[in-house]
Amino acid sequence: MRTVGSRLTLAALLAVPLLASCGGEQTETAASPTTPGQDQVVRVMSGEETCSTSPYIVNGGAVTITATGVGNVASSVTLFGPKDGAFAEQLERISVLAPGATKSMTIELDLGAYEISCKTDDTQTRSRITAV
Numbered sequence: 001m002r003t004v005g006s007r008l009t010l011a012a013l014l015a016v017p018l019l020a021s022c023g024g025e026q027t028e029t030a031a032s033p034t035t036p037g038q039d040q041v042v043r044v045m046s047g048e049e050t051c052s053t054s055p056y057i058v059n060g061g062a063v064t065i066t067a068t069g070v071g072n073v074a075s076s077v078t079l080f081g082p083k084d085g086a087f088a089e090q091l092e093r094i095s096v097l098a099p100g101a102t103k104s105m106t107i108e109l110d111l112g113a114y115e116i117s118c119k120t121d122d123t124q125t126r127s128r129i130t131a132v
Contacts, residue, residue, distance in 0.1 A: 063131070
């Protein structure tokens with residue numbers, strides 16, 4: 001007859017390989033700032049329901065924002081900086097981004113948070129990037 005102790009020991013031994021596989025260092029490329037001295041590029045996918053950015057953490061300094069239109073309608077992509085406690089200062093803008101088109105804008109970013117707005121005639125979504 002098995003005892004509760006032997007069942008717990010068996011369960012613990014079976015769990016060790018599972019826990020060991022979780023212990024490795026994991027890095028997320030999208031969350032890591034780019035290497036200093038490299039061209040820093042933030043990629044934006046802009047459409048009716050999306051405004052995705054990658055990476056969302058960059059080093060302060062010159063950053064190129066490359067936007068690609070996705071979906072079925074044209075959009076605009078605007079970079080906003082902080083002003084009076086909100087992201088209200090328009091810093092740079094791509095005014096017409098057709099579906100499938102790619103355009104870029106380059107700007108010097110100080111340390112801090114910024115918002116990227118992707119706007120169509122009917123929708124507006126925002127995504128945040130941070131310069132560290």
